[in-house]
Amino acid sequence: QVQLVESGGGLVQAGDSLRLSCATSDPTFSDYAMGWFRQAPGKERTFLAAISWNGGITEYADSVKDRFSISRDNAKNTLYLQMNGLEFEDTAVYFCAAGRMSWELKSGKVSYWGQGTQVTVSS
Secondary structure, eight states, X not given: OOOXXXXXXXXXXXXXXXEEEEEOOOTTGGGSEEEEEEEOTTSOOEEXXXXXXXXXXXXXXXXXXXXXXXXXXXXXXXXXXXXXXXXXXXXXXXXXXXXXXXXXXXXXXXXXXXXXXXXXXXX
16 A cells, blocks of 8 residues: 655645645655546546656646646655646645556556645635
8 A cells, every 4th residue: 555645735826836745655656657636626536647657758638738747756755746827727636646557547547546635726
């Protein structure tokens, strides 16, 4: 069981930037593709971005590809999501996830989930 802990969420204004982190103490972190999802109130959890085990492949949802950037630091067992130009519609709980392949994460095939961090964007 890989335990993932997100941080960095909060209340920001429209147009602001925010960087989310997802950390684990599990030494197998670099074995996994990692991804970010979000769930707005009353809506389903949706895919945002994924990154391969070595960072060589990244994939994004069309809705965020021009504003969000995923990255990872395997030496620190940490995943990041840089979010720029935040909009009210970005308000959601953001989850990190681990999986076998980045393309599998994009299809929703997740091995482990974090507990989520709230991002609230005021208009």
